[in-house]
Amino acid sequence: MNGLREALWVLLLGSLLGLELIGKVPPTLHTPLMSGANAISGITMLASLTLIVRAGDNPVLLLLGAASLAFALFNVVGGFVVTDRMLAMFSRRAPAERGGRSN
Amino acid sequence: MALSTTLSWAIDLLAVLLLALGLKGLSKVRSARSANGLAALAMGLAVVGLLIQELPGPQAWLWIAAGTAIGGLAGLLTAQRVPMTAMPEVVALFNGCGGMASLLVALAVALFQSSEAGLVEIVSIVVSVIVGAITFSGSLVAMGKLQGWIATPGWTQGQVRHGVNIALALVALVAAIALPAGPAGPALPLLVVASTLLGIGVTLPIGGADMPVVISLLNSYSGVAAAAAGFVVGSPLLIVAGAMVGAAGLILTQVMCTAMNRSLLSVLFGGALGGGGTGHVGGGGDEAGYSRITSCSAEECALALEGAERVVFVPGYGLAVAQAQHTLRELAKLLEAQGTEVSYAIHPVAGRMPGHMNVLLAEADVPYEQLVEMDAINPDFPRTDVVIVLGANDVVNPDAKTDPSSPLYGMPVLEVDRSRQVFVVKRSLGAGYAGIRNGLFELPQTAMVFGDAKAVLQSLVTELRSAA
Known part of the structure; x- marks a missing residue:
């Protein structure tokens, strides 16, 4: 960390950005938006990766890192795919995108 | 080293920008899907940026691969198999x-x-x-x-x-x-x-x-x-x-x-x-709280549907639970075939989660134009012949407009009580989510059709088919 002060600025500005980004959301999109934001919160996988890379030869650290990476990726991949599945249903006008889906 | 640091720094900035754009795009219908892809791309970029900077050794790569394979695959499979109702x-x-x-x-x-x-x-x-x-x-x-x-x-x-x-x-x-x-x-x-x-x-x-x-x-x-x-x-x-x-x-x-x-x-x-x-x-609100309830069979309901020129369905939580959206679509198609105008009134919180009902109905191939939001459809109820409420309760409660003592007072609701005839499909007279009594059930133009939403819709389909 290049200093706590910078990190706190980043935290503050990031929070303000988040507050501003989602202003008026049509109810139709509440569920997909929640699911998409949820996928983004899996960004904690960056921390998992950092942990693994800096673990050296420590087997406990490597294991914890890999486990948290798996959990985070489960969140990320699952979240984005599920969101896409939901949103695909709203874009009916492109029929080519249908088909091949099990549900 | 210096180059890779600069590169990963630039990638990080780009990733943040794309994440913000993705989150913003997700809140608009038109751009939502591509925004979702954008956010996913941003996440991928962020990972690349990190790996460029940290340069994992062979052993680290092994563990990264293991975690990625397990988590990614599990996520992919889960996401592809889960039914829309379980979202x-x-x-x-x-x-x-x-x-x-x-x-x-x-x-x-x-x-x-x-x-x-x-x-x-x-x-x-x-x-x-x-x-x-x-x-x-x-x-x-x-x-x-x-x-x-x-x-x-x-x-x-x-x-x-x-x-x-x-x-x-x-x-x-x-x-x-x-x-x-x-x-x-x-x-x-x-x-x-x-x-x-x-x-x-x-x-x-x-x-x-x-x-x-x-x-x-x-x-x-x-x-x-x-x-x-x-x-x-x-x-x-x-x-x-x-x-x-x-x-x-x-x-x-x-x-x-x-x-x-x-x-x-x-x-x-x-x-x-x-x-x-x-x-x-x-x-609160048990069954004893109601008087003047009219109940009717699916046949009577089908009869009313046959004579109707304009029908509005109000789908709710009960429809989602019964997974009856496909049967509902079938019924709507039959009605359209006989020349009836069909639409669906979507309350902002219909379903199990706001927006969930839109997803479910879209899955059942209901045309997007027929899903009408509350504010747009409320003025149309007086010229609607038949309203069928499917497993919704609090969102059609007229007490929210008229009874200051109701806990729902002030909540915007679908004004189905202004239409000519209302059928409420419900398992029993049990209270809704909030355990609040619903004045709609006692109105003279309202009839209750007791039963599981899917079973009732199925018998309506059968009735309409045999009549045709």
Whole structure:
């Protein structure tokens, strides 16, 4: 960390950005938006990766890192795919995108 | 080295920009799908940027590959197989796993932190552990409740629960203060256990009806947990993204609360109002509260449909539970074939989660144009011949407009009582989510059709077919 002060600025500005980004959301999109934001919160996988890379030869650290990476990726991949599945249903006008889906 | 640092720095900036654009695009129908892809791309970029900078060794690559394969594959399979009706549960599950990831990172760092760990490190580890554990256990409880695996235990409705939760929070606080003394001591396990139990303790008393709000809030928490993990490992990108999701989740939670006419405080601390999704704990409003109820059979309902020129369906939670959206679409097609004008009135909080009903009906191939939002369809009810309410209750309660003593008073509702004839398809006269009596049921133009939404729709389809 290049200093706590910078990190706190980043935290503050990031929070303000988040507050501003989602202003008026049509109810139709509440569920997909929640699911998409949820996928983004899996960004904690960056921390998992950092942990693994800096673990050296420590087997406990490597294991914890890999486990948290798996959990985070489960969140990320699952979240984005599920969101896409939901949103695909709203874009009916492109029929080519249908088909091949099990549900 | 210098080049790769500059490169990864540039990639990080680009990733943040794309994440923000993605989150923004997700809140507009037209751009939502591509925005989702954009956000996914941004996440991929962020990973690339990190790997360029950190340059993992062969052993690290092995562990990265293992974690990626297991988590990615499990996520992909789960996401592809889950039925649309189970979406809220799955979002809860994913969310819980995100919390777990932050928790594990913080644990690992706490166990092996260098001796000169400063206050900032300690605080961010503590926050990450607490919020991560609460997110994890809370999300799993939310999922269990939505699935109907977990009921609402009676004791959680009493005042005892506040005592229990406060005690748990105090234990977590004490453990957090004791943590710097050394990672080997009992402080760390105590912190994890107390936080996990706290997550269960605060989620368990909340009724199924309010679960979407809770999931949204927990989603916000997992953003906070990610930001805390960003402080732990010193990643500005993680802090920005976590803070963004945390704040956006908070807004979304607030929007949902407004749509449901509930305050966040009463959702969190008010306990279950009737047990909702789990069908447990009868709050108020039992069957004895009604008089002047007219009930009728599916045949009579079909007869009315045959003569109708304009029909509006009001789908609700009961339709989602019965998975009857496809049968509903079939019925609508039959009606359209006989020249009837069909539309669907969508209340902002219809379904199990705001927007969930749109997804379900889209899945059943209902044309998007036929889904009409509340404000657009309310003026049309007086010229509607037949309204069929399918497993919705509070969102069509006229008391919300007329009766100041009703708990729903002030909530915007679908004004189906202004149409010529209303059929309410419902399992029984039991109360809705909120355990509130519904004046609609007693109106002269209203008839109840008792039964499972899918079974009733099926017999309506059969009736209409035989008539044709």
